[in-house]
Amino acid sequence: MMRLCLALCLLFSFLQATSLFDAQSEGMGYRVERIASGLQGIPWGMAFVDEHTLFITQIQGDMLLLDTRTALVQPVFGMPFEPLYGGQGGLLDVAISPHFQEDSTLFFTYVKSINFQGATTLARATLEGHILTQWKDLLITHSTSGTSRHFGSRIAFDEKGYVYFSVGDRGMRDEAQELRSHTGTIVRLRQDGTIPEDNPFIDHPFALKEIYSYGHRNPQGLAFDPTTHRLYASEHGPRGGDEINLVEAGKNYGWPTISYGKEYWAPISIGEGTHKEGLEQPLHHYTPSIAPGSLLVYTGDAFPAWRDNLFLGALKLQHLNRIVLNKNGKVIKEERLLESLGLRIRQVIQNHEGHLYLSTDTGEILRIVPQ
Amino acid sequence: MMRLCLALCLLFSFLQATSLFDAQSEGMGYRVERIASGLQGIPWGMAFVDEHTLFITQIQGDMLLLDTRTALVQPVFGMPFEPLYGGQGGLLDVAISPHFQEDSTLFFTYVKSINFQGATTLARATLEGHILTQWKDLLITHSTSGTSRHFGSRIAFDEKGYVYFSVGDRGMRDEAQELRSHTGTIVRLRQDGTIPEDNPFIDHPFALKEIYSYGHRNPQGLAFDPTTHRLYASEHGPRGGDEINLVEAGKNYGWPTISYGKEYWAPISIGEGTHKEGLEQPLHHYTPSIAPGSLLVYTGDAFPAWRDNLFLGALKLQHLNRIVLNKNGKVIKEERLLESLGLRIRQVIQNHEGHLYLSTDTGEILRIVPQ
Numbered sequence: 001m002m003r004l005c006l007a008l009c010l011l012f013s014f015l016q017a018t019s020l021f022d023a024q025s026e027g028m029g030y031r032v033e034r035i036a037s038g039l040q041g042i043p044w045g046m047a048f049v050d051e052h053t054l055f056i057t058q059i060q061g062d063m064l065l066l067d068t069r070t071a072l073v074q075p076v077f078g079m080p081f082e083p084l085y086g087g088q089g090g091l092l093d094v095a096i097s098p099h100f101q102e103d104s105t106l107f108f109t110y111v112k113s114i115n116f117q118g119a120t121t122l123a124r125a126t127l128e129g130h131i132l133t134q135w136k137d138l139l140i141t142h143s144t145s146g147t148s149r150h151f152g153s154r155i156a157f158d159e160k161g162y163v164y165f166s167v168g169d170r171g172m173r174d175e176a177q178e179l180r181s182h183t184g185t186i187v188r189l190r191q192d193g194t195i196p197e198d199n200p201f202i203d204h205p206f207a208l209k210e211i212y213s214y215g216h217r218n219p220q221g222l223a224f225d226p227t228t229h230r231l232y233a234s235e236h237g238p239r240g241g242d243e244i245n246l247v248e249a250g251k252n253y254g255w256p257t258i259s260y261g262k263e264y265w266a267p268i269s270i271g272e273g274t275h276k277e278g279l280e281q282p283l284h285h286y287t288p289s290i291a292p293g294s295l296l297v298y299t300g301d302a303f304p305a306w307r308d309n310l311f312l313g314a315l316k317l318q319h320l321n322r323i324v325l326n327k328n329g330k331v332i333k334e335e336r337l338l339e340s341l342g343l344r345i346r347q348v349i350q351n352h353e354g355h356l357y358l359s360t361d362t363g364e365i366l367r368i369v370p371q
Numbered sequence: 372m373m374r375l376c377l378a379l380c381l382l383f384s385f386l387q388a389t390s391l392f393d394a395q396s397e398g399m400g401y402r403v404e405r406i407a408s409g410l411q412g413i414p415w416g417m418a419f420v421d422e423h424t425l426f427i428t429q430i431q432g433d434m435l436l437l438d439t440r441t442a443l444v445q446p447v448f449g450m451p452f453e454p455l456y457g458g459q460g461g462l463l464d465v466a467i468s469p470h471f472q473e474d475s476t477l478f479f480t481y482v483k484s485i486n487f488q489g490a491t492t493l494a495r496a497t498l499e500g501h502i503l504t505q506w507k508d509l510l511i512t513h514s515t516s517g518t519s520r521h522f523g524s525r526i527a528f529d530e531k532g533y534v535y536f537s538v539g540d541r542g543m544r545d546e547a548q549e550l551r552s553h554t555g556t557i558v559r560l561r562q563d564g565t566i567p568e569d570n571p572f573i574d575h576p577f578a579l580k581e582i583y584s585y586g587h588r589n590p591q592g593l594a595f596d597p598t599t600h601r602l603y604a605s606e607h608g609p610r611g612g613d614e615i616n617l618v619e620a621g622k623n624y625g626w627p628t629i630s631y632g633k634e635y636w637a638p639i640s641i642g643e644g645t646h647k648e649g650l651e652q653p654l655h656h657y658t659p660s661i662a663p664g665s666l667l668v669y670t671g672d673a674f675p676a677w678r679d680n681l682f683l684g685a686l687k688l689q690h691l692n693r694i695v696l697n698k699n700g701k702v703i704k705e706e707r708l709l710e711s712l713g714l715r716i717r718q719v720i721q722n723h724e725g726h727l728y729l730s731t732d733t734g735e736i737l738r739i740v741p742q
Contacts, residue, residue: 081576114513115515115543115551140513172486178486180484
């Protein structure tokens, strides 16, 4: 890894941001810039560890620190082992602790090898310079399967400091309805990995107590809105039927009993249709699929007209998806940005000023700033 | 279950113990008695909850209380769900807490359904009369596989109160050498399910921290000697090569790299032979296989000449196996008792007087008392 990283350091040193294009949204001018390219590996997760430093996880297993002013990259060491990389699995998300200034703690999701099958796993570690110490697996989910599909997994924190992360159905469909495993769920834990006493299934006779919601297919977006205290998740549908859901304690989001998607191999509906009593409806669904790889609730100051909007990176219909909610949390508008770039947009985050930072599967880091 | 149990109650009421035969061992006369028969299901685990009451787990999922004076049986209710029953899996062992007089707590191992595959699981619950309350899964091991073989699992406590239980290799062989899963291990926990800080792999970069020893095939016997403070495990070999091991922290017991057994399908050795540096040798091995289903360190007063001996229930070469150790813990003698009965002996325990209680796969409960 050292050699790779030295090569990257040389590559990125002293690059300047490249302006790609200017455009308008809601009457505001914005500019799209490329601040880095040529990252050798998919930058799956990003988090700011200070105003100008992006911590980047690459699905292949490497971690980097990127200086957003100089594009200088340095490797991060200290993950004590390699994640299980393959298919949709590997090193996945990174998120900073809500008290990062004090505890220097990062949270990660990755795929752990259990008997050579993959289990989505939440871990934490302390960042000291560019070294991770005190790595601790907080929950190795019960989610192994024979496939390398649908691991999730994004991380979010609510205002009380509980940590949430998403687990896909691992290609096993019906198991998303099964509370004895973590497949197809959003999990809720304390930051030390223990189970909150008010988790919805804490008194359920056989459910895994970490589960917060279930019936999800492959949620790869998860974001908490600090204003409304709502938790949102986005998930990939089968063929059509990608969803945005308002995630609430104990609720069943229906996969695969209901779905707006079709089978890949024929125009045949999945399960029992699109509605069923006791199963939640999505806030929004996309057909054809856009393939949302991330979700952000925008709370920045740089783009006042975008405040409280949701942003989703779209991998298949390559663009940045913007969703406007009304005060009741209903979707009232959708806009597709950056379509002209034709890039698979993976992660979307904001910095302290409210600029948007995007990663692409081509190994680029883009930025959206006011024009 | 209620109907089954009412039938059993009628069946067992007011039966008297039946004397089967008398014999000699080490110059002592002993008598073998049948105290119950016709249990509909394999009595896999047994534990005395008072002087005359046996708590019995049946692999099919039922739990019973058996009065050893009257043979009266009553069902136990309160396990909140069915274990995954099939192959070698189901409801497995039961053990009383070291502080049972005060806490009325029982520990169980069973197979939990995770995505319709089985995971050996340790749980605890409180016994109130014939009802279990406060069921809690302490560790759902990472040990699922596509087979229904080699779950283990027996429970033991050491003098400090740590709880140990065994997990088989789940038919996956090489994974017994893999510290990223619980397959083929002895696990060590506190009684609340948390991980002791002095567990041997606590600082290992990727091992599961619950693991105490590894490289086991299918350990279905586990017993702590309160005199010597030694922990012993017995395990099934493949074809030949059943073992008794002295279990010590962090050690690797070699399966499948070394073994005294052969492949089932041909007289071909397994792995690299019988010895390898860094891998532990068994205290004793059996070829042909006896198939040990349980292990007891005898500490009773009724048979002074058997004190500190090991007893193993043999399922295949149907007998009760007695092993004599010298003061250094080396095996110096083996005796085969009860061969004439031709019964698959499953569990072996002792009561407060030092009488031995045995269960058989034919649903009988036997007792060995002084003649």
